[in-house]
Amino acid sequence: MKVAWAGSRETLELSDRMAKLVANDPVFEKFTRPMLGRKELFKNTLRKAAHGWKLIVDLRLTEEEAKWLRLYIDEPAYTDLHWGMFIPAIEGQGTEEQKKKWLPLAQKMKIIGCYAQTELGHGSNVQGLETTATFDPQADEFVIHSPTLTSSKWWPGGLGKASTHALVYARLIVGGEFHGVHGFIVQLRSLEDHSPLPGITVGDIGLKFGNGAYNTMDNGVLRFDHVRIPRNQMLMRVSQVTKEGKYMQSDVPRQLIYGTMVYVRQTIVVDASKALSRAVCIATRYSAVRRQFGSRNGGPETQVIDYKTQQSRLFPLLASAYAFRFVGEWLKWLYMDVKQRLEANDFSTLPEAHACTAGLKSLTTTATADGIEECRKLCGGHGYLVSSGLPELFAVYIPACTYEGDNVVLLLQVARFIVKTVSELGYKQPVGTTAYMGRVATLMQNNCAVRTAEDWLNPGAIVEAFEARAARMAVACGRQLAKFENPEEGFAELASDLVEASVAHCQLIVVSKFIEKLQQDIPGKGVKQSLEILCYVYALFLLHKHQGDFLAVGYLTPKQALLANDQLRTLYSKVRPNAIALVDSFNYTDHYLGSILGRYDGNVYPKLYEAAWEDPLNDSDVADGFHQYVQPILKQKLHSAKL
Numbered sequence: 074m075k076v077a078w079a080g081s082r083e084t085l086e087l088s089d090r091m092a093k094l095v096a097n098d099p100v101f102e103k104f105t106r107p108m109l110g111r112k113e114l115f116k117n118t119l120r121k122a123a124h125g126w127k128l129i130v131d132l133r134l135t136e137e138e139a140k141w142l143r144l145y146i147d148e149p150a151y152t153d154l155h156w157g158m159f160i161p162a163i164e165g166q167g168t169e170e171q172k173k174k175w176l177p178l179a180q181k182m183k184i185i186g187c188y189a190q191t192e193l194g195h196g197s198n199v200q201g202l203e204t205t206a207t208f209d210p211q212a213d214e215f216v217i218h219s220p221t222l223t224s225s226k227w228w229p230g231g232l233g234k235a236s237t238h239a240l241v242y243a244r245l246i247v248g249g250e251f252h253g254v255h256g257f258i259v260q261l262r263s264l265e266d267h268s269p270l271p272g273i274t275v276g277d278i279g280l281k282f283g284n285g286a287y288n289t290m291d292n293g294v295l296r297f298d299h300v301r302i303p304r305n306q307m308l309m310r311v312s313q314v315t316k317e318g319k320y321m322q323s324d325v326p327r328q329l330i331y332g333t334m335v336y337v338r339q340t341i342v343v344d345a346s347k348a349l350s351r352a353v354c355i356a357t358r359y360s361a362v363r364r365q366f367g368s369r370n371g372g373p374e375t376q377v378i379d380y381k382t383q384q385s386r387l388f389p390l391l392a393s394a395y396a397f398r399f400v401g402e403w404l405k406w407l408y409m410d411v412k413q414r415l416e417a418n419d420f421s422t423l424p425e426a427h428a429c430t431a432g433l434k435s436l437t438t439t440a441t442a443d444g445i446e447e448c449r450k451l452c453g454g455h456g457y458l459v460s461s462g463l464p465e466l467f468a469v470y471i472p473a474c475t476y477e478g479d480n481v482v483l484l485l486q487v488a489r490f491i492v493k494t495v496s497e498l499g500y501k502q503p504v505g506t507t508a509y510m511g512r513v514a515t516l517m518q519n520n521c522a523v524r525t526a527e528d529w530l531n532p533g534a535i536v537e538a539f540e541a542r543a544a545r546m547a548v549a550c551g552r553q554l555a556k557f558e559n560p561e562e563g564f565a566e567l568a569s570d571l572v573e574a575s576v577a578h579c580q581l582i583v584v585s586k587f588i589e590k591l592q593q594d595i596p597g598k599g600v601k602q603s604l605e606i607l608c609y610v611y612a613l614f615l616l617h618k619h620q621g622d623f624l625a626v627g628y629l630t631p632k633q634a635l636l637a638n639d640q641l642r643t644l645y646s647k648v649r650p651n652a653i654a655l656v657d658s659f660n661y662t663d664h665y666l667g668s669i670l671g672r673y674d675g676n677v678y679p680k681l682y683e684a685a686w687e688d689p690l691n692d693s694d695v696a697d698g699f700h701q702y703v704q705p706i707l708k709q710k711l712h713s714a715k716l
């Protein structure tokens with residue numbers, strides 16, 4: 074199962090080597106992180122990032138090894154944006170000449186870059202950005218300017234203190250005409266002493282949610298006062314500005330300017346399975362250690378993992394972690410395929426890639442953020458201790474529902490794609506993830522054939538149920554929209570229904586990709602069977618949770634919905650004996666998990682007890698401030714006996 078989770082034996086071995094390298098290196102210690110003040114915390118992150126880079130250089134790690142190393146260091150840092158957005162943006166939107174100039178500098182870390190798109194006034198509405206880039210043909214330069222307070226760049230990770238350069242998204246103005254938002258490479262700080270260059274005001278935006286957590290990142294604010302950059306620092310793969318001041322658009326679609334977001338959203342789906350699996354690993358191991366009630370004749374109490382309610386909350390999350398792992402694998406493949414096509418100037422699959430990355434990013438991050446919090450509750454009171462690892466994981470993870478596109482805004486993008494597909498059904502055969510809509514007549518007509526709980530153990534029955542629900546919800550939205558004279562008004566009015574239809578479409582993708590995964594050759598005794606059980610758990614859990622949809626569209630009867638729930642209970646009993654093995658298969662070191670409750674050896678209570686004494690408050694028996702603030706109260710002489 075470790076191989077199935079990792080994707081291949083090679084990846085398992087490679088990631089295992091990197092995990093151990095980090096776990097055994099004292100520089101990467103992270104348990105004191107929540108106790109540190111902001112300055113100390115940030116300096117510590119800089120130290121870890123520098124040490125990580127030294128290892129990459131000294132040990133000549135490959136790009137793949139370096140990625141795993143950064144993952145296991147497990148501390149958000151400026152390097153995430155440098156490697157994760159600045160470099161990919163230049164790769165995707167730069168010309169060959171620009172790539173030749175900037176990529177070697179960035180890859181050798183001679184410069185540090187961030188992705189400066191969001192502003193104080195606009196994040197979701199990219200076309201609403203206010204920063205301007207005005208071409209000055211006399212000087213052959215762009216003038217980058219922040220005309221208003223709300224045009225201040227606000228949020229970019231790595232911008233606050235670390236970056237020397239930024240990829241700045243600004244409205245292009247040539248010859249007094251606006252040409253939409255484009256990307257520009259702008260140097261922010263001196264490469265000699267790191268001080269901000271003239272015309273640049275830059276700093277950190279302040280503390281964020283949670284102790285430690287995302288505060289290791291220097292999310293920044295940035296203002297430009299007529300900062301000049303050479304013309305060739307506008308990324309010009311999509312459109313160009315000539316020396317003479319002529320704006321030219323190549324055959325490449327404008328949307329490619331948003332290409333970095335497609336790339337990052339795809340990586341966020343893969344990361345969702347990592348974050349959720351960490352939380353599930355902690356909650357599952359602890360649920361096997363923890364005992365409450367049920368002692369008979371002085372024997373041990375019941376392990377809480379044996380309670381059906383615990384199983385019905387925990388096992389769907391375990392199944393979701395696997396489901397997100399496999400849909401992430403597929404999405405990576407889809408992205409690589411689109412990338413290759415784009416390089417050959419085939420842009421036909423870009424809209425689907427945008428819809429899939431946007432929708433799956435939204436679906437998986439929402440479920441993961443909620444899932445981490447559920448895991449905290451599954452661990453009872455001890456889950457609220459920082460040493461459980463769950464509060465920090467939650468605090469670091471939840472912004473994933475917002476960054477790289479607010480999850481609702483992204484689902485509305487999916488809705489546009491679905492509505493367009495439905496409206497074109499008469500003359501255009503849908504392909505890829507919308508191919509099922511080509512069978513819309515059948516899906517609208519046929520109802521579920523399940524008669525017994527066992528009938529639900531059939532991938533065909535499950536896929537058809539999810540297809541029928543998604544198709545019927547999409548068609549219902551299409552019909553409602555058709556009643557509006559102004560389609561945009563209709564879209565705004567029906568937005569909540571459209572979001573629900575998008576969720577149904579995205580859940581269908583995840584379920585289908587899990588089922589497709591099971592059609593592949595999966596080596597290892599019992600591995601495929603265990604994955605099949607998890608796949609059914611994932612699908613039937615969703616069906617149970619959203620049974621209102623399935624019933625409302627008239628595909629299921631209440632009896633069939635009840636049968637699905639009966640089957641789900643049986644499946645939980647089948648997961649139980651392998652639950653610990655299924656989380657051990659994630660192959661996480663105790664260092665990466667960062668949780669006393671999730672320790673591999675299960676030695677929870679002695680270690681919790683030990684850790685309590687390491688809290689700084691326990692450095693002395695009498696706390697600082699006691700004599701000043703508490704003792705006077707204890708010693709006071711009150712006049713009223715009642716008080």
Ligand SMILES: CCCCCCCCCC/C=C\CCCCCCCC(=O)SCCNC(=O)CCNC(=O)[C@H](O)C(C)(C)COP(=O)(O)OP(=O)(O)OC[C@H]1O[C@@H](n2cnc3c(N)ncnc32)[C@H](O)[C@@H]1OP(=O)(O)O
Pocket residue numbers: 147148149150153188190191196197198199200230286328329331332334335344348423424427465466469470475476477478479482486489
């Ligand atoms: C204890 C420690 C624990 C550690 C745990 C580890 C957990 C992981 C932690 C990870 C740590 C660090 C990682 C940090 C990473 C943070 C990165 C965050 C970076 C950012 O947030 S960058 C900023 C991102 N911003 C956004 O995403 C903005 C969202 N808005 C948009 O994307 C768009 O503007 C829009 C909403 C899509 C715009 O809509 P609008 O209708 O206005 O669109 P346009 O008119 O502009 O275009 C319409 C046209 O274009 C199509 N289209 C839109 N987007 C794309 C696209 N990306 N690709 C292709 N096509 C696109 C759209 O479909 C329309 O097409 P049509 O005309 O209909 O054919």
Ligand SMILES: Cc1cc2nc3c(=O)[nH]c(=O)nc-3n(C[C@H](O)[C@H](O)[C@H](O)COP(=O)(O)OP(=O)(O)OC[C@H]3O[C@@H](n4cnc5c(N)ncnc54)[C@H](O)[C@@H]3O)c2cc1C
Pocket residue numbers: 154188189190191194195196197198227228229230287292472475476477478479480481482485568
């Ligand atoms: C930790 C973190 C790191 C980040 N890193 C970066 C970075 O490196 N670089 C960068 O450029 N940016 C970064 N961002 C910014 C991030 O990309 C934006 O915050 C995100 O895109 C959401 O945009 P917003 O803040 O404008 O939200 P808003 O759009 O203001 O959202 C507010 C509310 O309005 C709703 N809403 C907005 N528009 C619509 C609509 N059309 N229909 C219905 N509802 C709507 C949303 O659903 C939400 O509920 C980061 C943000 C965070 C939190």
